[in-house]
Amino acid sequence: MPASQWSPSAERILRTAARLFAVHGYSATSTRDIAAAVGVQQPAIYKHFAAKDDILAALVKLGLERPLAVAASLEVVAAPAAVKLHRWLRESLQHLLDSPYVLASILTTPELERDRFAAERALIEQLERQVTDMITQGLREGDVRPINPVTGARLVLVLFDAMALPEFAVSPPEIIDFAFTALLNDPSHLPELQHQADSLPLP
Amino acid sequence: MPASQWSPSAERILRTAARLFAVHGYSATSTRDIAAAVGVQQPAIYKHFAAKDDILAALVKLGLERPLAVAASLEVVAAPAAVKLHRWLRESLQHLLDSPYVLASILTTPELERDRFAAERALIEQLERQVTDMITQGLREGDVRPINPVTGARLVLVLFDAMALPEFAVSPPEIIDFAFTALLNDPSHLPELQHQADSLPLP
DNA sequence: GTCTATATCGGGATAGAC
DNA sequence: GTCTATCCCGATATAGAC
Numbered sequence: 155m156p157a158s159q160w161s162p163s164a165e166r167i168l169r170t171a172a173r174l175f176a177v178h179g180y181s182a183t184s185t186r187d188i189a190a191a192v193g194v195q196q197p198a199i200y201k202h203f204a205a206k207d208d209i210l211a212a213l214v215k216l217g218l219e220r221p222l223a224v225a226a227s228l229e230v231v232a233a234p235a236a237v238k239l240h241r242w243l244r245e246s247l248q249h250l251l252d253s254p255y256v257l258a259s260i261l262t263t264p265e266l267e268r269d270r271f272a273a274e275r276a277l278i279e280q281l282e283r284q285v286t287d288m289i290t291q292g293l294r295e296g297d298v299r300p301i302n303p304v305t306g307a308r309l310v311l312v313l314f315d316a317m318a319l320p321e322f323a324v325s326p327p328e329i330i331d332f333a334f335t336a337l338l339n340d341p342s343h344l345p346e347l348q349h350q351a352d353s354l355p356l357p
Numbered sequence: 358m359p360a361s362q363w364s365p366s367a368e369r370i371l372r373t374a375a376r377l378f379a380v381h382g383y384s385a386t387s388t389r390d391i392a393a394a395v396g397v398q399q400p401a402i403y404k405h406f407a408a409k410d411d412i413l414a415a416l417v418k419l420g421l422e423r424p425l426a427v428a429a430s431l432e433v434v435a436a437p438a439a440v441k442l443h444r445w446l447r448e449s450l451q452h453l454l455d456s457p458y459v460l461a462s463i464l465t466t467p468e469l470e471r472d473r474f475a476a477e478r479a480l481i482e483q484l485e486r487q488v489t490d491m492i493t494q495g496l497r498e499g500d501v502r503p504i505n506p507v508t509g510a511r512l513v514l515v516l517f518d519a520m521a522l523p524e525f526a527v528s529p530p531e532i533i534d535f536a537f538t539a540l541l542n543d544p545s546h547l548p549e550l551q552h553q554a555d556s557l558p559l560p
Numbered sequence: 561g562t563c564t565a566t567a568t569c570g571g572g573a574t575a576g577a578c
Numbered sequence: 579g580t581c582t583a584t585c586c587c588g589a590t591a592t593a594g595a596c
Contacts, residue, residue, distance in 0.1 A: 163579080179467035181384035184571055198580050200573065259467070262518070264382035299538075305531050312519045315465070316511050328508050335502075336539035366561080387589060397562070403591065404561055 160212075164202040165254075166192055168216070171209045172255040176318060180210055180265045207270050214266070214274040217257035218281060221246040225284035227357050233350065235291035236298060240334065240351035242288065243310065247326035251317060258318035282307050289337070297347075299339040306337060363415075367405040368457075369395055371419070374412045375458040379521060383413055383468045410473050417469070417477040420460035421484060424449040428487035430560050436553065438494035439501060443537065443554035445491065446513065450529035453520060461521035485510055492540070500550075502542040509540060 160168060170191045174183040185206050189196040203209050224245045228238040250258050266275055285307040292298035298306070310333050316324040335341045363371065373394045377386040388409050392399040406412050427448045431441040453461050469478055488510040495501035501509070513536050519527040538544045 177467060177470060179382060179384055181382055182468055185573085186571075194579095195581060196571095197573080197575095197582085201579050204573095206572065264380060264462070265385055267380060301535075302531070304525075305527050306535075308519050308527050309516060309532070309535050312515055313512060315518060316515045322507075324508050324511050328505070329512070332504075332509075332512050332539045336535045388591085389589075398564080399589095400564085400591080400593095401562055407591095409590070 161202070167199060167202055168209065168212060169254045172213050172257060172260060175210065175213070175263065176256040176259045180260075180263050210260070210263070210265065211271060211274055213255055213257060213260050214271070214277065216255055217250065217253070217261055218277045220249045222277065222281055222284070224356065225281065225288075228288075228354070229284075231354060233354055234295055234297060234347075235288045236295070236334075236338065237347055237350045237354065239285070239288040239292060239337075240330065240347055241354045241356070242285075243330055243333065244326060244351065245356070247314070247317065247329060250314065251326060256318070258314050262315060282311065285310060292337075297339060297343070298337050301337070309333075309336070364405070370402060370405055371412065371415060372457045375416050375460060375463060378413065378416070378466065379459040379462045383463075383466050413463070413466070413468065414474060414477055416458055416460060416463050417474070417480065419458055420453065420456070420464055421480045423452045425480065425484055425487070427559065428484065428491075431491075431557070432487075434557060436557055437498055437500060437550075438491045439498070439537075439541065440550055440553045440557065442488070442491040442495060442540075443533065443550055444557045444559070445488070446533055446536065447529060447554065448559070450517070450520065450532060453517065454529060459521070461517045465518060485514065488513060495540075500542060500546070501540050504540070512536075512539070 167188060171183070171188045174187055174191060178187075185199050186196045188209075189199055192198075199206075199209075203212070221242070225242050228242055231238060261278065265271070266278075282304075286303045289298055289301070289303040289306045289310075293300070293303065313329050313333055316329060317326070331344070334344055334347070338344065338347075370391060374386070374391045377390055377394060381390075388402050389399045391412075392402055395401075402409075402412075406415070424445070428445050431445055434441060464481065468474070469481075485507075489506045492501055492504070492506040492509045492513075496503070496506065516532050516536055519532060520529070534547070537547055537550070541547065541550075
């Protein structure tokens, strides 16, 4: 359920801010820039968000809610970890792509290192742990080739940024193909794995 | 020759600014922050750099000079493109790692989209072309598996960011291993390819 | 080449009318 | 819930003494 808690006006602000943050960076985007792009005066923003930081925090939550929820629900599904990882990656990339909020680069913005965003960083770290766990499990099951699971998770997650680049972005299938060719012991299993991933039940 | 054109004082500013930019972001780092970390007063910066933007521009050039030069000199070496790409990747990752200037994340900072940094963006695009060319050639030679060369280049380049992450970063060998396993038709050739890459002559 | 002092501007945020 | 007007602060950059 995307942003159901936000009013239409707040959603417009979020969408507009996300685009500006992604292109120019968080600190380089002023609340006046956001307001102008939305078509209102600058103080109007503050009827929807108490502070500029709250806009960024909301965007991070919007971007991570689904990837976190998908990973959590896959945890209790009986299936090879490599299959679950594939499904998770596809869902997450597609979520970020479909989202009217341009989120991929927002999740790596350095401003998140500030204390104010400790809660948002915790969400990112939780997601890293979930991905790390899937890779660890895939290693035990023999599908994933020898790799430090933390390293593997980091490398998979940095690939998300390829969708956020200027000009023509890399598509989710291309990222999935690259990631799984790098991760699997036997990449020839990829089509079969892809098929199994598509049939996984997701609430 | 790293930063030979800069005075020792200017180098201290560059090193310090690079670290702060990488952690907090360019716009979120003030010239006062830089000066305080260097141990001088804020206006002292301006005896070495006419503007804050010039510091960022200098860092981008410092980070790209070597990768660009290595790629250019490899162009005229007679060797398989996959071997040259391997050597280029190792040199470039090591350069960024060894550099007292923390550069990986600086090369993707959104502020570079501003007109002021058109020249610096051009350098990045040139590097993307060089990598794309190596992948295209590797494809023709049969070493690289079917992939859009532009996509491949983008994915290889985003992996650089894995070295810049907070906490424990991913090491160059891990990135090389991941990238080439994803790129090669036959990853079992990787050790041999690595050996050949190490013996390539570099001026 | 570094200092103090300062000019100037833009940014985040609030007050209060409508 | 949006507007105008405004406050206050921090940021970049300059001037001029040492």
